[in-house]
Amino acid sequence: MYESLHEHFPDLAPSQSTVERWYREFIHGNFVLEDAPRSGRPNISHNEENVNEMLDLVTKDPHITYAQLEYETELTSGTINIILYKELCVSKLCARWIPHSLNLQQKYIPIDFCKIMLKRLLMEIQELFLRSLQEWVEDDAPPPTKVRRARSVGKQMWAIFFRSSGFVEAVALEDRKTVTADWYTTVCLPKVITAIGLQREKIGIRGILFHHDNASSHTAIRTRELLENSGLKTLSHPLYTSGCSLESKINYVGGDFRLMRS
Structure with a gap:
């Protein structure tokens, strides 16, 4: 029977132990497919109403604590943990502190300023360099020359x-x-x-x-x-x-x- 199920339903067939358990139940005349009643009360706290209530509390106050959630919902910490992490898929993280919240236009202002200052600096360096090379000479005098500096003696540590x-x-x-x-x-x-x-x-x-x-x-x-x-x-x-x-x-x-x- 197990080989036949896997041959016709390779992805949906149950395991061999499940097939053997079903076979024993069928031999004893038990053809009921529903689960038998068990002792203890069912878990009624993990339901849609409590999930919606938890979502409403977290949305209204993102800083709410576990103790406050337990007081407001009268649920256990284990149930609250399941609803938060498995049902709502939320987690509590520390917010990053930033001095200012800038929009896109404000972010481009320092960039444009740096570009302007860099352009001015390059122009001044070029002007200073050319000015240092240029000298006044007589018409019949040879062009001036610049001697390269001697190598530095080095840094002192x-x-x-x-x-x-x-x-x-x-x-x-x-x-x-x-x-x-x-x-x-x-x-x-x-x-x-x-x-x-x-x-x-x-x-x-x-x-x-x-x-x-x-x-x-x-x-x-x-x-x-x-x-x-x-x-x-x-x-x-x-x-x-x-x-x-x-x-x-x-x-x-x-x-x-x-x-x-x-």
Whole structure:
């Protein structure tokens, strides 16, 4: 029988266990297809009237809470949850805060302004460049020439330390040198710790939260040992985030301490 059903109704045929159960019932003379009555009362709370009532409450007050819904409808939290998520297909999300709600025309105003300013800037740069090349010369004099500037001597690297109350210390890196754990622990950090002690004569470095990124010189064993022995508590730095290091721009860092490049 099971093979015959699947042969004629491949998508609608019941499972083999269902066919076997039906076969046993038919043998015992039970040909009633309706479900037999069961103990317990049926669930009458999950009906169209309650669904419409819930929809009306949520529409009128999108900020309504579960406790308020239970009080207004006298339904259980489980029934309310089923109606909200399965019947109404709604979910409660935090609204995004934006300073202003602009229409399409207002959004184009700053774009047009930036285009105008960029155009003026390019014109002024071009005019300045041409003006710097032009010189007054006599009719029989040769045309003027411009000598290309010599190569710059390079940038000076600084490690600048700030507290939430202001500047602490600036430590210069020697020309054409690399930031290493040796320089960081023997030259840079000792100057910073000394400067903190001078600024906070009574409590010293107690309570300072030190923050720097995950550069190799910052995560070296000797650096961690120096900070631990000095009593400085460090703030962890999340991976793949722009932070404050010897090679970063000036960005705000939370806590009482921050390290940045000039």
